[in-house]
Amino acid sequence: MLYREAGDFKTSYRADGQTFPIRLDRWAYYAAIAVAFLIVPFIINDYWASAVFVPFLIYAIAALGLNILTGYAGQVSLGTGGFMAVGAYAVYKLMTAFPEISIVIHILLAGGITAIVGMLFGLPSLRIKGFYLAVATLAAQFFLVWLFNKVPWFYNYSASGQINAPERTILGFAVSGPAASASTKYLVCLVFAFVLAWVARNLTRGTSGRKWMAIRDMDIAAEIIGVNPLAAKLSAFAVSSFFVGIAGALLFSVYLGAAEVGEAFGINKSFLVLFMIIIGGLGSIFGSFAGAAFMVLMPVLLKNLLVGGFGWPTDLAAHIELMIVGALIVFFLIAEPHGLARLWALTKEKLRLWPFPH
Amino acid sequence: MDQMIFAAEIFLNGLMTGVMYALVALGFVLIFKASGVFNYAQGVLALFAALTLVGIQQGQVPFAHMINAVFGTHVEHFGWTVPSVLAIILTGAVMVLLAFLIEKLVLQHLVGQAPIILFMATIGLAYFLEGLGDVMWGANIKNLDVGLPQGISESIEGVTANWFGYGFFIDRLDIWATVIAALLVAALVAFAQYTKQGRAMRAVADDHQAALSVGISLRFIWVMVWSIAGFVALVAGIMWGTKSGVQFSLSLIALKALPVLMLGGFTSIPGAIVGGLIIGVGEKLFEFFIGPMVGGATENWFAYVLALLFLVFRPQGLFGERIIERV
Numbered sequence: 001m002l003y004r005e006a007g008d009f010k011t012s013y014r015a016d017g018q019t020f021p022i023r024l025d026r027w028a029y030y031a032a033i034a035v036a037f038l039i040v041p042f043i044i045n046d047y048w049a050s051a052v053f054v055p056f057l058i059y060a061i062a063a064l065g066l067n068i069l070t071g072y073a074g075q076v077s078l079g080t081g082g083f084m085a086v087g088a089y090a091v092y093k094l095m096t097a098f099p100e101i102s103i104v105i106h107i108l109l110a111g112g113i114t115a116i117v118g119m120l121f122g123l124p125s126l127r128i129k130g131f132y133l134a135v136a137t138l139a140a141q142f143f144l145v146w147l148f149n150k151v152p153w154f155y156n157y158s159a160s161g162q163i164n165a166p167e168r169t170i171l172g173f174a175v176s177g178p179a180a181s182a183s184t185k186y187l188v189c190l191v192f193a194f195v196l197a198w199v200a201r202n203l204t205r206g207t208s209g210r211k212w213m214a215i216r217d218m219d220i221a222a223e224i225i226g227v228n229p230l231a232a233k234l235s236a237f238a239v240s241s242f243f244v245g246i247a248g249a250l251l252f253s254v255y256l257g258a259a260e261v262g263e264a265f266g267i268n269k270s271f272l273v274l275f276m277i278i279i280g281g282l283g284s285i286f287g288s289f290a291g292a293a294f295m296v297l298m299p300v301l302l303k304n305l306l307v308g309g310f311g312w313p314t315d316l317a318a319h320i321e322l323m324i325v326g327a328l329i330v331f332f333l334i335a336e337p338h339g340l341a342r343l344w345a346l347t348k349e350k351l352r353l354w355p356f357p358h
Numbered sequence: 359m360d361q362m363i364f365a366a367e368i369f370l371n372g373l374m375t376g377v378m379y380a381l382v383a384l385g386f387v388l389i390f391k392a393s394g395v396f397n398y399a400q401g402v403l404a405l406f407a408a409l410t411l412v413g414i415q416q417g418q419v420p421f422a423h424m425i426n427a428v429f430g431t432h433v434e435h436f437g438w439t440v441p442s443v444l445a446i447i448l449t450g451a452v453m454v455l456l457a458f459l460i461e462k463l464v465l466q467h468l469v470g471q472a473p474i475i476l477f478m479a480t481i482g483l484a485y486f487l488e489g490l491g492d493v494m495w496g497a498n499i500k501n502l503d504v505g506l507p508q509g510i511s512e513s514i515e516g517v518t519a520n521w522f523g524y525g526f527f528i529d530r531l532d533i534w535a536t537v538i539a540a541l542l543v544a545a546l547v548a549f550a551q552y553t554k555q556g557r558a559m560r561a562v563a564d565d566h567q568a569a570l571s572v573g574i575s576l577r578f579i580w581v582m583v584w585s586i587a588g589f590v591a592l593v594a595g596i597m598w599g600t601k602s603g604v605q606f607s608l609s610l611i612a613l614k615a616l617p618v619l620m621l622g623g624f625t626s627i628p629g630a631i632v633g634g635l636i637i638g639v640g641e642k643l644f645e646f647f648i649g650p651m652v653g654g655a656t657e658n659w660f661a662y663v664l665a666l667l668f669l670v671f672r673p674q675g676l677f678g679e680r681i682i683e684r685v
Contacts, residue, residue: 139662326486
């Protein structure tokens, strides 16, 4: 009986168009934000930060980015790993070239650089559609990884070909390098994820989001009603790559600290992020977070269960994990092609009627 | 002059590699034509087929690693070896069973879904099969030998040494692969053109509903097509497995087959072959002429960039059906 719109009077257009129209949802949202910002940073330890929270937040940003492109604008991309690599190498070059400038600016600039690269690889989308485009984005994936591997300028001519994040601070707290504490890493990622999710939500419900969705549903029809496909598709690629670039920059500088491009940003990363948005739900902000949480948590749980619980060897557990991931994806597609977000929406529908379903 | 002779040798080797790519691409085209499913799992099917073949041939106990982990036993081999021909037939049977299971458990539940959902499902399938292959037969690199000749072909070396004063290095396995691939393609074309099931397959490819209305069983056709794709994967798996060992990277040849498909068009069997040859030759020559200038290993991306540039001018590929869009 609590979960109702009834009695929650909207007295302005602003209130009418808000993201969470139901009071309980709003409270839950504020509570989640408060816990994430005010409680978790004080109790988090290294294991939880590096195994769960930091990768979850970073992948959530990447999933948001891919969801904008694939879920909202309907352009399937398998080049996410390559674009994350652009973000990582951009932030590395900026960090080493301009050490006196704040890392926050570097990360944002890395996102901007990735956006430009993304637009470049998005250009063919005006001619190529569907599967052909999906395969064409693989060109970005393989070309970019090769480029960062072969051109020494990108890794500052280091002998190992790796890039290592130097120590940088925000307000006196180390956020990258070995001295960074779990809670600062977590907070930095949280702030980025929070702000970017807010941006994504407001972009997708505004003019640009509606244009993207029109293009997704049918691009020729969208063109006829006056949506410029060039602007819509390229802006989707730009915004998406901006998000993905920031995720890549954070992944390298805050989370990994050192990266080798083929290993950290290979094709598997592209698929991982794609799975997140499928399992989470295409075209949903909540889905991006849910999918990222699922794909980050599941391997941790499986590993604890199979290796810790049953005492199986790790290589066997890794193979079983692969099977379970594959089976789960097929299962999700059969049971609920619209992902966790749809399940969540259905639950809310049911809750609204509960306890009188008629 | 020397440069040109080297280039000619590389051209020939590229053609041979191209045939191998075409072989994998063929599996994609068959399934895409008949069921509209873009089967990402084709490469993993090839890996799985090769693993199963080696496993059966050497008498490995399936799931040995898992059984040992659960029961604390130490079983590895049954202690027998199976002749190549029998092992190939048994593996073929496994692939048919797999096709049946895929249809029953996955595709049947996804009829009428958007193509992109089906594509994602095959990615899930690829992950599952990759894990299954490793759990069943172990993840170590295996040697596959079904009696195909290997090593340098002396006759070609001799002939070219007479002509150019330089003997070309061409692997006999590649020549065999080319012959087998050509036979396979001819057989498939004949099957599609002249048999009842082949006609039914083409009817399904044309229009699912119309095919259903004249009494063609969609499920049978799908199982059949996936079986054929499994068989093609088996042949590709044998070739690639003999060439470079059976290991995880075998499944990555699927990624090489994708640009071949883009170039040739997703729906055209001749396209898969011509596309394969163009990409095989193109990437080898590009690596030879341009590679040294930019640091090498251009083979990783050349095929994609070529296909991408090509598609910008011809979005349906070389031989693909013209894309007509209506509002």
